[in-house]
Every structure is written in C-alpha cells, then in structure tokens.
Amino acid sequence: MQFRKDRYEEAISQLGYGCMRFSKKGTAIDYEKTKGEILHAIEMGINYFDTAYIYPGSEECLGRILEESGNRKKVNIATKLPQYLMRSDKQIEKTFREELTRLRTDYIDYYLMHMFTDYSEWEHLKTLGIEQWIKDKKASGEIRNIGFSYHGDTDMFLKILNAYDWDFCQIQYNYLDENSQAGRKGLEAAASKKIPVVIMEPLRGGKLVNLPDKAKEELKRHPKKYTSAELGLKWLWNQPEVTCVLSGMNSMEMLDENVRIASETTPGIFDEDDYKLVDKIKTIIKEREKVGCTGCRYCMPCPKGVDIPGNFHFYNLMYMEKKSAARFEFAQNMGLRKEPGFASQCIGCGKCEQHCPQHINIREKLKEADRDLRPLPYKIGIDIARKVLVH
Numbered sequence: 001m002q003f004r005k006d007r008y009e010e011a012i013s014q015l016g017y018g019c020m021r022f023s024k025k026g027t028a029i030d031y032e033k034t035k036g037e038i039l040h041a042i043e044m045g046i047n048y049f050d051t052a053y054i055y056p057g058s059e060e061c062l063g064r065i066l067e068e069s070g071n072r073k074k075v076n077i078a079t080k081l082p083q084y085l086m087r088s089d090k091q092i093e094k095t096f097r098e099e100l101t102r103l104r105t106d107y108i109d110y111y112l113m114h115m116f117t118d119y120s121e122w123e124h125l126k127t128l129g130i131e132q133w134i135k136d137k138k139a140s141g142e143i144r145n146i147g148f149s150y151h152g153d154t155d156m157f158l159k160i161l162n163a164y165d166w167d168f169c170q171i172q173y174n175y176l177d178e179n180s181q182a183g184r185k186g187l188e189a190a191a192s193k194k195i196p197v198v199i200m201e202p203l204r205g206g207k208l209v210n211l212p213d214k215a216k217e218e219l220k221r222h223p224k225k226y227t228s229a230e231l232g233l234k235w236l237w238n239q240p241e242v243t244c245v246l247s248g249m250n251s252m253e254m255l256d257e258n259v260r261i262a263s264e265t266t267p268g269i270f271d272e273d274d275y276k277l278v279d280k281i282k283t284i285i286k287e288r289e290k291v292g293c294t295g296c297r298y299c300m301p302c303p304k305g306v307d308i309p310g311n312f313h314f315y316n317l318m319y320m321e322k323k324s325a326a327r328f329e330f331a332q333n334m335g336l337r338k339e340p341g342f343a344s345q346c347i348g349c350g351k352c353e354q355h356c357p358q359h360i361n362i363r364e365k366l367k368e369a370d371r372d373l374r375p376l377p378y379k380i381g382i383d384i385a386r387k388v389l390v391h
Contacts, residue, residue, distance in 0.1 A: 001045030001263055004243045006145065006196045007167050012076065012244050014237055015262035016048035016198065017041050019058045021248035029057045035065045037255055042071055044259045050170075050198070050246050052080040052114055053099055063103035072105055078198070079103065080114035080149060083121055084336075084389045089129045100142075110198075111143045112170060117152040119159045120338035120390075131164070149200065150182055151333050153310055153341075157182040158189055168243070170198040174208060175235045175278050176285065177201070179295040180313045181333070191241035199236055199245045207321050208232040215284045222277050233261050235278055240267035289316040291365050292358050299352035299362060307341030308352055308362060310334055315369035323372075330373050335382040336389055343370035 003011040017038065023030040038049070051058045059079060066072045079099055086092050100106060113130075116122065137143040145167035150157050161169065169190055171182040178184050190197050203209050209228045211219075219226055226234070236242050245262075249255045293312035302308055314334070317326035334340055343366040352362045374382065 001259065002237075002266060003045075004196075006243065007194060008145075010076075011047075012196070013045055013047045013262070014242075014244055014265075015046055015258055016050055016078075016244040016246040017046050018200070018246040018248035019049055019051040019062055020055045021250055022058060022061060023250045029061045031061060031064070034061055034250075035069075037249065037252060038062070038065050039069055039071070040252060041249070041255055041259075042069075042074060044255070045263075046259070047075045048078065048110075048198075048244050048246075049075055050078040050110075050200075051103075053082050053095060054080075054114070059099060059102035063105065067104040076109035077103060077105065078110035078112065079108055080112040082115075083113045083125055084115065086125065086128060089133065092128060092130065092133060096137075096142075107142050107144060110145045110147060110168060111137075112146075113148040115332075116148050116150050116160055117156070117333060118337040118339075118390075119156055119163065122148075122160055122163055147198075150186075151329075152181065152337065153307060153333075154181070154183050154185050156337070157186040161186070161190060161193070161195070166195055168196040168198060170200055170246075172201040173197075173199050173236070173242075174202050174204055174232060175282060176204055176208065180310075183295075187239070187241050196243035197241060199242055202236055202245045202247065203229060203232045204321070205325070211281065212284055215281045218277060218280050218284070222273070224274070226277070227257075229257070230261050231274075231278065231281070233258065234265050234269065234274075237262065237265040238267060238270040238274075285320055286316070288319045290319055290368070291316060291360060293360060294358060298355045302341075302346070302352060303349065304345045304347055305339055305341055306343060306345045306366065307334060308366065310341060311343045311366060311369045311373070314373055315365075318372055327373060327378055331378060331382050331385065335385060338390055340386075342374070343367065344374075 002014045004014050006012050022034045049062060051062050066075065081092065081095060134146050147166050147168035147170065148160065149170035151172060171186060173182065173187060187197055211228045219228060233245060236245050247258050249258060291312045293309055295309045295313065297309055299308045314326050314330035334342065346363060346366050348363050350363060356362060
C-alpha cells in the first residue's frame, strides 16, 4: 500500500474504504461479510474508513467491527455532521455524542461538515457557535482533524475553503468531473494551502467502470491493457495533490484489485499515451452530450445568477448516464444552494452568447435543460427540500 501525508505528517493510505455501500442481507447490513472485508482491508494496509451519520447502520457496524477486533487504534475513522439538519448548538453536541456511541470510540480522527453546497451553510453553523465547538473538541482530543465534504460549484468551494483553517476536505473528482464541482481548480487550490484532499466518487458510482463498448475497445488497444477501474483510479493517484481516494468496496475481489492498483501507483506515473487514452474515452462518453459546453465559464457571471455551465453539465449527464441519477445530482448540487442558479432565471439578455467560444445558442439550450432537469415532480421536490434544508 502506498501512503500519503495529511496536514500533520500522519501517513494516510492512498486507498480509503468508503462505508456507504456495505453489503446487505435483506434490509440490514451483512455484518459477517462486512467484517471479513474490513479486517482484510486493514491487513492490506488500508487505514482510512469513511462513514457518516446518515448512512443507515454504517457507523454502528464499523464501530462494532473495530471494537471486537481490537483495531480501533490502527485506523482513522472519518465521519460527518449532517450540518443541513442542525438548528442549535445542543443539537450539534447531541449528534456528535450519538456518533461516538455508534462508533464505540471516544474520538474521531477526521470529522467533516457533511455536504456543503453553499457558503451560507457555513455561515449558519457559525451562528450556532460551531467555531468554538470545534476548538473545544480539538482541545479535548475528541476531534483530531476538521474538514468538510462538498457538492457545489468551484467558486463556492473556494469561498468555503478560504473561510476557515481546515485540516482537510473531501470532493467529488474523477476524469469526467475534472472541470465541474470543486474540479481541478479546487483540488489545486486546496493543495496550495497544504490542505489534504480526499476523493469521493472516483469512478462516478461505477459509471467509469461500465464504459461504452467503443471505450472498452480503446482500453484493449492500449499497450498497458488497463481495466476501466484501473484507468480511473490511476488517473487520480497520478496527481500529487490527491491524498486519499475512497472506494465503496463490498467484495474481496474488488478490495484486492483496488489494493493492487493503489500499491503500484505513485504520482507522475502517467505518460503521454495514458493522457491521450483518457481524452479518447472522455470524447466517447461525451458523444451523447446535448450541449458542447466545455465549462470554460467565459459566459459567466450571469446578471441574473444563472449557473450556465452547471445547468449544461447536469443536462449532459442525463444523456450520458441515468436521467434520474443526473436529476438527483442536479437537485443536490444546484437546488440546495442559497442562490440556486436555475435556468428559469434567464431573462434572455444574450450577454452570455457574446462571450461563448463554442458559439452555443445558450438561451435556447437553457430552456431545454430546464425542461429536462426539472419536470414538475422534481420542481416540487426541490422546493420542499429548499424549505427544509436551506437556511
């Protein structure tokens, strides 16, 4: 196993264990199967385990396994405060205590504010006294590193990144999302501040494993004969700014394969042919795109706050992946911001089209995107979620 350093020079396995997708037996987690896989992961050198308050049964399962096996001090536990549910300082403390109980521990190695999408969420936590709370928890040793996980656009990520002295952060990042969400710009900004970056969705929930047949043929023709998963993971670990890549492993075969890839991959391992291969596969995946937007953002800012590249990104995802999955990601990313950036905010001024290098008919495409991304049931669902979760 290869290791990379966190902010305090502690060694973190560059492959982390994502604990959201534990195997099920009926409706419950299959404890014995999961225990075998986690213990095998520890034997193979994985020392970073990522769970969350809202993953059903995950914290309890992980805590029980680590306690019964005596492995708690050998690993780092990362879990998350559901900040979008917090309404008082007492609720923050109560939730944290519940997590310690579930995990059968008296400290958390890496504690995250879960799923930031907007700077206003951090501002809300500040009104609840989160900064003093964090200071007290770090002083007592109950939290060793504080960070946040993120689903939003690049500009908002940078604002949150610079708003506090974070110890680490967690972003969605892969070769298809290179220029969306926090993106490469966010990754490099964090690295420039010496803030370790943990990667989630490295293979877009399996989408970069189940590639189109045409893309699979490109992999076969490449002299290194990469598997689709291998290419996606090595693309990440090739970058020195990446600290740890999470994988939701729920089989011994997947675990052994990912450990093999992690063990043989170091920064700078890619050559020119590898980069060309990634570009070819991205091109194949994007053949089903609806809008030829490159995410350059020359069209921004919109005077009415429309997130033009964001809308086009999720519109394209609908036709490259499952429509329902793209709509959910859109609702999570765009819909939960304080200022959402919906295409419906467009007034048709045309300012954006004057600056588009791709000469896209932006105004018309925004109308198409909004119709597809927000059919009536989704509009209603997003409105309800905003009333409950947006402060």
